[in-house]
Amino acid sequence: MSTSPIESLSAITLMTADMAASVAFYDTLGLELAFGGPDASFTSMRIGRTAFLNLQLDETWTPPAVTWGRFIVWVDDVDAAHDRLVAAGHQPMMTPSDAVWGERYFHITDPAGHELSIARRL
Numbered sequence: 001m002s003t004s005p006i007e008s009l010s011a012i013t014l015m016t017a018d019m020a021a022s023v024a025f026y027d028t029l030g031l032e033l034a035f036g037g038p039d040a041s042f043t044s045m046r047i048g049r050t051a052f053l054n055l056q057l058d059e060t061w062t063p064p065a066v067t068w069g070r071f072i073v074w075v076d077d078v079d080a081a082h083d084r085l086v087a088a089g090h091q092p093m094m095t096p097s098d099a100v101w102g103e104r105y106f107h108i109t110d111p112a113g114h115e116l117s118i119a120r121r122l
Contacts, residue, residue, distance in 0.1 A: 030075065
């Protein structure tokens with residue numbers, strides 16, 4: 001049993017120079033718009049029942065040249081998520097694969113340059 005005072009992750013906030021492109025990308029992935037939208041300076045999209053992805057507009061923002069980080073979103077069907085993103089014109093870094101650690105997954109970079117993994121436990 002954990003003794004951590006932390007209950008859960010509430011939200012991740014990412015910068016974007018193009019809110020409309022970022023909102024469209026995450027909409028294609030299946031996130032639900034909770035606040036804001038393509039023309040807003042701040043948007044919140046629901047991830048599952050209790051977490052959110054926040055997008056903060058900064059039209060001068062560009063991803064750092066050297067950095068690494070990734071967040072992971074679990075979906076009900078990895079292959080269907082891959083197919084939806086490809087059909088919408090996005091290019092994943094890889095096709096869905098089964099990992100030795102027990103997930104089916106693929107990686108993709110969002111329009112703002114943030115890397116994410118789309119996954120599901122096998």
